[in-house]
Amino acid sequence: MLKKIAITLLLTAMVFSTNVGGQPLHKAQAAGATTTKVQTADQLYPIEVDGKYGFINGKGKIVIEAVYDEVGYSGVNGGTVYVEDHAAKKQYYFSSAGSKLFEYKLRDAGILYNDRALYMKQAQIAGGVKVTRYGYIDSQGKVAIQPVYTRAFNFSEGLASVNMGKASGYINKKGELVIPYRYSSTSDFSESMAAVMLAFGGKYGYIDTTGKLRVPPRYDYATPFSDGAAVVSENGKYGYIDKNGKYLIKPQFSMAQPFSEGLAFVERNGATFYINKKGVKVIQGFTAGGLFKGGLAPASPGQRYGYINTSGRFVIKPQLYWADAFNGELAVISLLVPNSREEIRGYMNRSGTIVWPPASELPGGVTKLP
Structure with a gap:
């Protein structure tokens, strides 16, 4: 009998989140220890077998x-991972x-990012x-930053957004406040930039790591x-800016994905296609498309x-019920069981091998x- 393999991506009740433009940008995902079968420095990927969870590597x-x-x-x-033993x-x-x-005590701490995990x-x-207060532990499970924050988010590029009251600022891995509490909404840092909102209900801009x-x-x-x-929106349309706030492509799309490897999947006037950073339509003929990772994108x-x-040619033919962008060496994919509505999810490598x-x-x- 075929088993339905469900890949669980966000698995904890302890979620520390904030929004930029209504979209969540901060998330903390969610027993004696088992012995391992393979020693590897590879990225790990979660699997489910008969309702229990573990990890495989890229092979x-x-x-x-x-x-x-x-x-x-x-x-x-x-990156590190954790497993939960509910009985223990x-x-x-x-x-x-x-x-x-x-x-660690069950669900009192999150995932390690930049060698720090929320607790x-x-x-x-x-x-x-x-009341609940948040701090950080290190990669040995020791307290690195005391639990004094009313809200706290994962570290990215060495900084984490935290709240002592209503306003948000950023601390470093020592717990030192390096960007003052002055924002009503914040995002993680990415490419040394973070999206922020100064006043509640206001507009978004960007700060650097200073x-x-x-x-x-x-x-x-x-x-x-x-x-x-970065994708930004004005008056209900999406466009792209550079790090100086100059428009690379003015707002004109009803949907816009991030750029990856020089290309982005967008929608305009009901048509979907990939553009380059000049806004030129370079790949078309697809109703759905995803991010390019290592030269391949789901479509x-x-x-x-x-x-x-990146030329728009199928390297792995469209036979999958669904497919996600590659994450390292593997991508989450799903197949339908013949003559049924059952979906089997799993992982595929870049050569098309499940x-x-x-x-x-x-x-x-x-x-x-x-």
């Missing part, structure tokens, strides 16, 4: 056995090689009222920088998904796509 080899209740991971090469009320942190780092603690304030306002607040919506450009001409190269789940669980046992 599809099991690194952490699927015997845990939930998992959390950063999704970056060499603990979570165990592992390196990308599968070596146990430390254990929370109950505190008592005036009148005996109990706190200098590099782009004045004039956008209704603003996203992190990617490939040297669909209609009913099924495959992967195209490395998870095993062939015995795939329709017809086919693991290689042309």
